[in-house]
Amino acid sequence: MLSIRDLERIANRVRRHVVQTVHRVGVGHLGGALSATDILTVLYFHTMRIDPARPDWEDRDRFILSKGHACLALYAVMAERGYFPLEELATFDEVNSRLQGHPDMTATPGIDMSSGSLGQGLSTGVGMVLGAKLLGKSFHTYVMLGDGECQEGQVWEAAFVAARYKLDNLTAILDWNRLQQYGWHTPGDDDQVRQTPDETPAPKWQAFGWHTIELDGHNIGAIMMALQEAQGIKGKPTILIAHTVKGKGVSFMEGNYLWHSRAITNEQLAMALAELDG
Amino acid sequence: MTEEIALRDAFGNALAELGHQNKNVVVLDGDLANSTRVDIFADAHLGRFLEMGIAEQNMIGVAAGLAAVGLIPFVSTFAAFAATRDLDQVRVVVAQPKLNVKICGGYSGILTGRTGKTHQSVEDIAVFRAMPNMVVLAPGDAVETRQVIRAAAEYTGPMYIRLTRDPTPVIFGEDYRFEIGTGVVLRQGDDAAFISTGVQTIRTLEAADMLAAEGVSVYLLHLPTIKPLDEAAIVEAVRRTGCVVTSEDHSISGGLGGAVAETLAEQCPAPMRRIGLRDVFSESGPNEALLEKYRLTAGHIAAAAREVMALKQRL
Numbered sequence: 262m263l264s265i266r267d268l269e270r271i272a273n274r275v276r277r278h279v280v281q282t283v284h285r286v287g288v289g290h291l292g293g294a295l296s297a298t299d300i301l302t303v304l305y306f307h308t309m310r311i312d313p314a315r316p317d318w319e320d321r322d323r324f325i326l327s328k329g330h331a332c333l334a335l336y337a338v339m340a341e342r343g344y345f346p347l348e349e350l351a352t353f354d355e356v357n358s359r360l361q362g363h364p365d366m367t368a369t370p371g372i373d374m375s376s377g378s379l380g381q382g383l384s385t386g387v388g389m390v391l392g393a394k395l396l397g398k399s400f401h402t403y404v405m406l407g408d409g410e411c412q413e414g415q416v417w418e419a420a421f422v423a424a425r426y427k428l429d430n431l432t433a434i435l436d437w438n439r440l441q442q443y444g445w446h447t448p449g450d451d452d453q454v455r456q457t458p459d460e461t462p463a464p465k466w467q468a469f470g471w472h473t474i475e476l477d478g479h480n481i482g483a484i485m486m487a488l489q490e491a492q493g494i495k496g497k498p499t500i501l502i503a504h505t506v507k508g509k510g511v512s513f514m515e516g517n518y519l520w521h522s523r524a525i526t527n528e529q530l531a532m533a534l535a536e537l538d539g
Numbered sequence: 540m541t542e543e544i545a546l547r548d549a550f551g552n553a554l555a556e557l558g559h560q561n562k563n564v565v566v567l568d569g570d571l572a573n574s575t576r577v578d579i580f581a582d583a584h585l586g587r588f589l590e591m592g593i594a595e596q597n598m599i600g601v602a603a604g605l606a607a608v609g610l611i612p613f614v615s616t617f618a619a620f621a622a623t624r625d626l627d628q629v630r631v632v633v634a635q636p637k638l639n640v641k642i643c644g645g646y647s648g649i650l651t652g653r654t655g656k657t658h659q660s661v662e663d664i665a666v667f668r669a670m671p672n673m674v675v676l677a678p679g680d681a682v683e684t685r686q687v688i689r690a691a692a693e694y695t696g697p698m699y700i701r702l703t704r705d706p707t708p709v710i711f712g713e714d715y716r717f718e719i720g721t722g723v724v725l726r727q728g729d730d731a732a733f734i735s736t737g738v739q740t741i742r743t744l745e746a747a748d749m750l751a752a753e754g755v756s757v758y759l760l761h762l763p764t765i766k767p768l769d770e771a772a773i774v775e776a777v778r779r780t781g782c783v784v785t786s787e788d789h790s791i792s793g794g795l796g797g798a799v800a801e802t803l804a805e806q807c808p809a810p811m812r813r814i815g816l817r818d819v820f821s822e823s824g825p826n827e828a829l830l831e832k833y834r835l836t837a838g839h840i841a842a843a844a845r846e847v848m849a850l851k852q853r854l
Binding site: 319365366367373374375376377378380381382383384385386387388389390391392393395396398414415418419421422425 | 565586591596599600601603607608612630635
């Protein structure tokens with residue numbers, strides 16, 4: 262059993278992998294990968310019943326990265342967890358690579374569902390949970406959503422159906438980092454802020470019949486406890502509303518919408534790695 | 540008197556039968572079960588009937604999740620919605636990962652019980668034909684429909700099945716064997732070739748009979764599979780006859796006509812006419828009036844044959 266400090270160290274390594282890979286490839290979705298890192302670390306190293314040696318194990322817990330553009334963090338976590346060698350991260354986005362620009366279940370061992378076009382992952386999670394019930398299986402399915410992504414109507418179609426079918430083996434996690442890609446700004450706004458408009462996700466999910474848990478998405482212990490609480494909720498699905506910071510861990514990226522997808526210079530990489538020193 | 544059975548009834552019954560034989564078959568409905576006739580499956584296997592409500596994008600995603608854990612989902616809605624409303628979902632979580640989802644588009648073509656253009660589909664074959672990894676099927680009668688459903692369960696991979704609403708003549712006997720990717724020669728003739736798909740084959744057969752009465756012998760190739768296309772059968776039909784008319788209750792762009800034209804242009808160019816919707820949507824109306832106005836009748840098909848035969852003479 263890994264301690265909180267162990268998990269924090271792993272998350273730190275994951276962040277280093279993310280910035281190094283983006284630097285090597287030339288451009289990548291940094292901000293949303295860094296905001297998701299702590300949650301992904303807890304899921305893959307503490308919460309989920311999985312076996313990297315058996316990525317097709319029928320009774321494994323499932324994870325769907327619905328905000329698929331953050332896959333660098335997922336790949337880094339999976340590499341640390343043993344699904345494939347760490348060295349393979351260097352092949353990200355290369356031709357014939359097993360690590361595609363957005364999650365590809367046909368390419369990467371351990372990816373449970375392809376994603377990339379936003380708003381689709383929760384639906385596929387609903388399908389897995391419904392399928393589990395029909396097959397008499399008890400595995401849990403986790404779906405990570407972005408907050409910009411929740412602007413897609415399909416997310417709410419899935420939310421409605423999940424509650425109607427009382428899918429308590431379904432846990433969603435909202436990476437609530439308050440930013441998206443280009444963002445919203447109208448005359449009079451602070452042009453550099455561009456915050457995603459939704460100030461109150463929790464009442465919306467509650468109105469759809471979900472149990473909600475608000476937490477600090479960068480506190481390992483809080484994430485562990487929230488996921489545990491979710492497992493105990495019966496008769497309705499649960500969503501963790503994780504308050505996160507886009508670009509978390511690298512000071513000049515934090516809270517800055519320009520780091521949604523960007524190249525990193527040599528100087529910026531050096532600064533980032535100095536901050537991510539373990 | 541030829542028996543008439545609606546493809547939707549054959550579909551519903553075939554699914555219910557399949558449900559008895561294969562416990563992994565599940566059916567998803569978008570609040571149209573009594574129209575598409577998946578209610579027959581619901582009556583027999585309610586535990587495996589998953590009502591998804593009026594939310595087609597989510598329905599496709601749910602089907603993908605079900606397929607990913609080893610079940611065999613049949614998604615049922617109207618062809619118009621299957622081919623357009625949820626298309627990104629089909630692309631990303633069905634076609635791209637090649638998940639074992641069967642999408643059944645009912646009420647295809649323009650004969651949709653007077654509901655009008657929003658509920659009709661003239662683009663579904665074109666849309667799914669252009670999408671990699673999709674198998675596209677359009678059975679011509681109730682017998683073929685039943686076999687298509689069984690074949691669908693045995694085939695592993697994404698599939699789109701085009702179905703229709705109203706009772707139509709049964710043209711295949713119980714000894715008929717449907718095979719994915721194989722065209723069926725229904726008339727052997729030398730003067731002109733008809734290549735048709737789906738229920739439009741019935742009107743095409745009538746056109747063949749009309750021409751036979753005039754001493755014109757027509758070769759008729761029925762293609763219940765538009766993708767993968769039986770190119771050899773198409774080329775054979777046109778090598779035999781030298782001219783061709785394609786026939787579908789669908790747009791002339793991108794559907795069967797488009798597929799045949801692509802093949803022939805590369806392998807066996809010949810005079811060709813396409814019967815179908817001529818880049819127009821249709822409208823509300825009774826079936827006979829629509830077929831006449833939108834030029835899908837046996838008379839229109841036969842006239843097109845005379846045109847291509849005349850072109851053939853001039854070459």
